[in-house]
Amino acid sequence: MMNFVTGKQLPRRTFLKGAGVTLGLPYLDAMMPAGASREGSEQVDSTRLIAIENAHGCAGSTAWGRTQNLWSPAEVGADFDLGPTSLSPMEAFRDTMTIVSNTDVRMADAFAPPEIGGDHFRSAAAFLTQSNPKQTEGSDIYAGTSLDQLFAHRFGQDTPIPSMQLCIENVQAGGCAYGYTCVYTDAISWASPTEPLPAIRNPRVAFEQLFGAGATAAERTELRIASRSILDKIVGRVAQLRRELDAQDGARMDQYLQNVRELERRIQQVEARNTSGEERELPDAPAGVPDSFSEHMKLMFDLQVIGFETDMTRAFSLKMSRDSSARVYPESGSETPFHPASHHGNVEENILDFAKINEYHASMLPHLLEKLQGVQDGDGTLLDKTMVIFGSPMGDPNVHNHKRCPLLVMGGANGRHVGGLHLMAPDGTPMANVMLTLLHKLGLDDLEHFGDSTGDFVLDYDPFHGRGALSEGPPRR
Numbered sequence: 001m002m003n004f005v006t007g008k009q010l011p012r013r014t015f016l017k018g019a020g021v022t023l024g025l026p027y028l029d030a031m032m033p034a035g036a037s038r039e040g041s042e043q044v045d046s047t048r049l050i051a052i053e054n055a056h057g058c059a060g061s062t063a064w065g066r067t068q069n070l071w072s073p074a075e076v077g078a079d080f081d082l083g084p085t086s087l088s089p090m091e092a093f094r095d096t097m098t099i100v101s102n103t104d105v106r107m108a109d110a111f112a113p114p115e116i117g118g119d120h121f122r123s124a125a126a127f128l129t130q131s132n133p134k135q136t137e138g139s140d141i142y143a144g145t146s147l148d149q150l151f152a153h154r155f156g157q158d159t160p161i162p163s164m165q166l167c168i169e170n171v172q173a174g175g176c177a178y179g180y181t182c183v184y185t186d187a188i189s190w191a192s193p194t195e196p197l198p199a200i201r202n203p204r205v206a207f208e209q210l211f212g213a214g215a216t217a218a219e220r221t222e223l224r225i226a227s228r229s230i231l232d233k234i235v236g237r238v239a240q241l242r243r244e245l246d247a248q249d250g251a252r253m254d255q256y257l258q259n260v261r262e263l264e265r266r267i268q269q270v271e272a273r274n275t276s277g278e279e280r281e282l283p284d285a286p287a288g289v290p291d292s293f294s295e296h297m298k299l300m301f302d303l304q305v306i307g308f309e310t311d312m313t314r315a316f317s318l319k320m321s322r323d324s325s326a327r328v329y330p331e332s333g334s335e336t337p338f339h340p341a342s343h344h345g346n347v348e349e350n351i352l353d354f355a356k357i358n359e360y361h362a363s364m365l366p367h368l369l370e371k372l373q374g375v376q377d378g379d380g381t382l383l384d385k386t387m388v389i390f391g392s393p394m395g396d397p398n399v400h401n402h403k404r405c406p407l408l409v410m411g412g413a414n415g416r417h418v419g420g421l422h423l424m425a426p427d428g429t430p431m432a433n434v435m436l437t438l439l440h441k442l443g444l445d446d447l448e449h450f451g452d453s454t455g456d457f458v459l460d461y462d463p464f465h466g467r468g469a470l471s472e473g474p475p476r477r
Helices: 063-067 088-096 123-127 147-155 203-211 217-225 230-244 247-274 293-309 338-342 348-362 365-373 431-441
Strands: 015-018 021-024 048-053 097-104 164-167 175-177 190-192 315-319 386-391 407-410 421-430
Touching: 015 230, 021 203, 021 230, 048 147, 063 348, 088 097, 088 348, 088 365, 088 407, 097 431, 147 190, 147 315, 147 431, 164 203, 164 293, 203 247, 203 293, 230 247, 247 293, 293 315, 293 365, 338 348, 365 386, 365 407, 386 431, 407 431, 421 431
Parallel strands: 048 315, 048 386, 097 421, 164 315
Antiparallel strands: 015 021, 097 407, 386 407
């Protein structure tokens, strides 16, 4: 479809620019090549990826918790009941979700006596790399290339931002404990085994990275102090483009601009509240970081959706929590700090208390899925085009093991992932096998191994064995 007024195709990489602001646009009909239909356009057929890591495993990975189905349901296949599990908030999205239970992150284990006890300080780096981080407090760090970065290297190079890394909790520096530098605790995305990628905690910083809000530090400060909108800088360009679009594209652009402004307004409200002089729950956090966990998560999710809608980037990673975190989640119904709650001492009452936190964390995901589902992207929604991975590199945190770790896969991945399943892996299956298969579904079909993978994990239901079928592949190099 052509530009309504000029008869010219609008380039996909159309930006509204002004005074340091660079605002990408959502996919419009005017961006389709002449003679192409919405369904036939390849320009909107890009798969997106979100990888979310959570610390401390889950209550359902404990011996007693497994018998109570505190994480994964009792039933395998498609006919499962989420009611007893910490995943019950996901019921509305069960058809787009695959639960993969009983996989191990062996690369987070201790491989030498000095590494024993250091699980909290290497686990995060092992999650998306499925590699064993080198124990060091110096600059000679070494882990692996993470799943999200393999995807970004292949499919993110033609976007303005190949990938973005976000986090919710504070980032530290220097040594942590047990001989591990804090970079292993802070970074889940690794561009190479020696290149960890720093994560953004402040929604304001992420917003400015996506929209180039201010060419200089002075311009960015001026926008913040005046509580002005980046849209004020591009009023003329917006008006010009509106005249060039048909009614349908104009309405979609207006809705998109309203969404950008609303997101910006929410960030401004957080900053105003946090600089009002009132005592904060997170006194050391930047002004743009909400004290409320759920508010922070929703802002980060909404930023990811807009990043995908404009095709500014196709890959996000999000570190939801930090190992050894003492954060309290009162909205969960538990008053116990996260790390102490995870050390439940095998007391059933304490395990149930920890399960409340697990359920609260899972309850954040529907917001992301709803937002992705609400954005049309060519012949489908962003949820149809996105793969969302959520999991933890730890199993039972009370004993710091990495067996039976929680793992969810959500979204359609451009038709390459079909949800509505609970798959139970054979005992001893590396999580790396599942991630190898996910990489294949993301388009890296030529990848033969990943981390300590031993083969593909078939993300389908085997009615004879009640689990995903496992095929052996090449050994780890």
